[in-house]
Structure formats: structure tokens, C-alpha cells
Amino acid sequence: MTDKAQDLLDWTPDAVVFDCDGTLMDSERHWQEARIRAFREYGLQPPPGFAAQATGLHYEDCGRLMARSVHKPELVExxxxxxxxxxxxxxTDEPATMPGATQLVRLLSGRLPLAVASNCPRVVVxxxxxxAGLREHFQYIVVPDAGDGIRPKPHPDVxxxxxxxxxxxxxxxxAVEDTLTGVEAARRAGLRVLGVGPRPEGDGAVRADLWLPALHAPELLDWARSCDHRGSAPEP
Incomplete structure (x- = not known):
């Protein structure tokens, strides 16, 4: 484990902000299927590599990318x-949490303020x-809102x-994130970042302080159990 990673596990934050899709909720597969169905509705097929390009995008940005990728700007709306x-x-038909999400959130609930920062519409989050039985554990949910000037990730606003x-x-x-888009948003906002899930290819993952395979990683659960029992380490 690198010094940077160990430093994160020796640190107690004053709040934890979770992404939702792909971090707390196993819904990225639903977005992927929804993209396929939306393309099919218009007699189209996703171009090669489109899923990777679309991961983590706000759905309106994704809609624009979909239209642009098939050279049909008139189909954006x-x-x-x-x-x-x-x-x-x-x-709605198949809500499911990511492995370890419920356990980690419940461990942290009441110890630290918890919030969700998502690119999804509020009704979805x-x-x-x-x-999933998790809503009561979060004091705040923040999503993009043009009226309030809150831009979607990778902007830092949420x-x-x-x-x-x-x-x-x-x-x-x-911040707890599963995509490089989210990691970039959190970094730009000034938060420290824990990445979870499959480690992205390339060097983008180094933007996170630590990347773990899942929310139920033993070292992460141990960290959560001791969060309110030790003093905060010096600022990095």
C-alpha cells in the first residue's frame, strides 16, 4: 500500500459524500441497457466503445453524446x-445496491454527516x-440543477x-466514487477521494487517494468502524 493510500486510512474526515450510480446503487448496468434501448428505438446501434465514453455522464450530456456519435444532432431531445x-x-423493476454499500453506510451513519452527490435526476436518486432502505442515512442529496447553477460532473459543483x-x-x-468523471469532479472541488470498483485503465485512477475493489473491502470496513474513535490526522 502506498503512503498516500495509508494516509487516507489513517485520516478521519468530517463528512463523507457518496456518488450514487455504480457506487451505492448497482445501476450502471441499467444505464447501459437504457442506452441500447434508446438507440434501438430510433433504429440505431451504439458505436463501438460508446459504453466507456458514456459512463458517469449526466443523462443530458449522454443524450447529446448519443446523437453526436451517430451523426444525428436532430435526435438529441x-x-x-x-x-x-x-x-x-x-x-424501478430491479433496484439493487452495490456489494458492501449497505454495510458501509450503516457503519458511518450517525458518526459523520453523509451526503450523496450524483449526476442522476433527483427522482432517480x-x-x-x-x-434500498438507505435514504434515511443521508442528510443531503445534491444533483445538477441549472436553476441553482449546479453543473454536472466533471464540474466540481455537486x-x-x-x-x-x-x-x-x-x-x-x-468523496467515494467509481468513475474517473466523478473522481475529477471531487478533486476539482477540493475533496479527498476514495475510488471503488474495477480500477480504470490508464493512469486516471491515480487521481484518487486510494482505489479499492469494493465497499466491503476489509480495510475500508475497519476504517469505518473506527472513524469516530480516533482524532483526525494532520491535513495532507
Whole structure:
């Protein structure tokens, strides 16, 4: 384990901000299927490599990317609406948490302020967490909102707002993310970052302080159990 990684596990944040899709909820597979169905609705096929390009994007950005990838800019609105409709149907039928999500959230609940910072529409985040029995553990949910000037990831806005609502400076909050888009957003907001899930290819993952294979990694659960029993380490 690198010094940077060990440093994170020796540190107690003042708040934890989780991504939702792919981090707490096993819904990235639903987005992938929704993209396929939206393309199919218009008699189209996803171009090679499209899934990797779309992972972590806000659904409106994804709709624009879908139209651009098939050289049909006139379909932006239609593909975006179809994408969201198909996703909502899929996630309603099969809500599921990521391995370790429930255990980790419950361990941290009541010890530290918890928030969610997601690129998904609020109705999706609220509904998913409620069905999973996790909504009560989060004090705040922050999603992109044009009216409030909150831009989607990779802009830092959702994480900056989440930290502020938790009442902590960004550098005293920990972000938990599964995509490089989210890691970049959290880093730009000033948070430290824990990456979870399959490690992305390339060197992008080094932007996270630590990358673990799942939320139920033993060292992460041990860290959560001791979060409120030790003093905070010096700032990195």
C-alpha cells in the first residue's frame, strides 16, 4: 500500500459524500441497457466503445453524446428523453445496491454527516435510495440543477455544494466514487477521494487517494468502524 493510500486510512474526515450510480446503487448496468434501448428505438446501434465514453455522464450530456456519435444532432431531445424513460423503467423493476454499500453506510451513519452527490435526476436518486432502505442515512442529496447553477460532473459543483451543506471545508470531506468523471469532479472541488470498483485503465485512477475493489473491502470496513474513535490526522 502506498503512503498516500495509508494516509487516507489513517485520516478521519468530517463528512463523507457518496456518488450514487455504480457506487451505492448497482445501476450502471441499467444505464447501459437504457442506452441500447434508446438507440434501438430510433433504429440505431451504439458505436463501438460508446459504453466507456458514456459512463458517469449526466443523462443530458449522454443524450447529446448519443446523437453526436451517430451523426444525428436532430435526435438529441428524442434520444435523451428515451434514455431517461428506459432507465427509470429498468431501475424501478430491479433496484439493487452495490456489494458492501449497505454495510458501509450503516457503519458511518450517525458518526459523520453523509451526503450523496450524483449526476442522476433527483427522482432517480431519492427513489433508488428509498427502495434500498438507505435514504434515511443521508442528510443531503445534491444533483445538477441549472436553476441553482449546479453543473454536472466533471464540474466540481455537486461535491462543493455537498461539502458546504454538511458544514465542512472541502478538504475535510471524503468523496467515494467509481468513475474517473466523478473522481475529477471531487478533486476539482477540493475533496479527498476514495475510488471503488474495477480500477480504470490508464493512469486516471491515480487521481484518487486510494482505489479499492469494493465497499466491503476489509480495510475500508475497519476504517469505518473506527472513524469516530480516533482524532483526525494532520491535513495532507
Amino acid at each position: 428524442g434520444l435523451t428523453a428515451a434514455l431517461l424513460d428506459h432507465f427509470l423503467a429498468l431501475v 431519492e427513489g433508488s435510495l428509498t427502495r 461535491y462543493a455544494v455537498a461539502a458546504r451543506l454538511c458544514g465542512v471545508p472541502p478538504q475535510r470531506a471524503l
